[in-house]
Amino acid sequence: MNSDDERGFFGEAPFPALHKKTKTPEKPHYHGHRERLRNRFAESGSDSLTDYEMLELLLFRSIPRADTKGMAKALIKRFGSFAEVLGAPEHLLTEVPGIGKTAALDLKIVAAAAQRMLKSQVHRKQVLSSWSAVVDYCRAAMAFETREQFRILFLDKKNTLIADEVQQTGTVDHTPVYPREVVRRALELSASAVILVHNHPSGDPTPSRADIEMTKTIIDTAKPLGISVHDHVIIGKSGHVSMKGLLLI
Template identity: 65%
Template sequence: MTEGEGNSQANHMVGHRDRLRQRFVKAGVDGVQDYELLELVLFRAIPRRDVKPLAKELIERFGSFADVLAAPSARLQEVKGISEKVVTELKIVQAAALKLSQQNILKRQVLSSWQALIDYCTAATAYEKIEQFRILFLDNKNALIADEKQQTGTVNHTPVYPREVVKRALALDASAIILVHNHPSGDPTPSGADIQMTAQIVQAAKPLGIRVHDHLVIGRGQHYSFRTEGLL
């Protein structure tokens, strides 16, 4: 490659980055595609390389922008060009998105901010590769006082112990709880074990005055509410 060709490619890359940034500033997230949004993130970690092919490869391998952010660090580094520095940048963006969703419901009346709650639960669990079981603890005004991950399981099962759930609710002086777990398959339809476990928690919590407002099963872009479906 001659010096002139190298300068031309460098100028093209700089021009592409500037144009993409300007398009994002003008139109926001709706003005860019998933791989372009990923490019904007990669710009910071990889300042002197055309990252469009890398962004497209990541989307093709993992499925979406959100899937890339949620992918395990080890799997990300299997992709040529993804260093520890790049992984850190991706995980910072993921953490920021989760924190923003969390702040939209923290200390607020959760039952009147239902979409914000679903958005948060989706950000927290939908793209995990294994099942995890979370509990949202609410005070007597149904404001969120804590969100805790209780258990992590396998790709299709998470062991949950009703006694431990109730014990933790009492320790936090919670008046109500919302159960949340994800289905890595993407299908939020509850299993028979999910339904049985929920009934056991309701049975254990009721005598102590702790209400189970809902059990949310989070899939990919969809969720299942036990309350809405008449299972609570």
């Protein structure tokens, strides 16, 4: 290359920039949405949020780098309600797109915390005078289980709750109950009375003929030993039924 060519080459070449400006990356669109949702909760409380928006708030911490609105709506669509999402088994939660094991576990932790809070409101208290709190706790613990559970609340002579135990877990429509085991455990705990509770995964809390007969057998077994059966409560997704309230026992 001769000198003329060199002058022409350097004359046509662009002069390199001394300070190249870097473009500041824009924040993802969901960042502003998250902040607005948090502010609405802080200012107006949970009543100002829909079920899926409450789920979004929970998912923010589990899934920090994604838009969780679609996931929250998918959870509600799959399971039906906020409570049913928290009550769903972990393996079913992970079937919803975007919900991994970490997010599913975090949702179950929230559910367990809610149950423990409700349980603390009835533990060591006179159950019959705190009946609504008892029902709320049982619903939180059992309403959305996919299998039947038979739970027993053991009370002392002042009707104070001394123990709460799941005696049996069965199938989707049946739980084996052994009256002698119910009474034996009551004697071990020095309980003077019990409240029987079980759930219907179908959602309908209406007692079956088998439920009624089983309850009467437990009453007949416990009575000679000085143990009273105050009630048998059946929990469903849509509500609960008291056998005593229906005059079935």
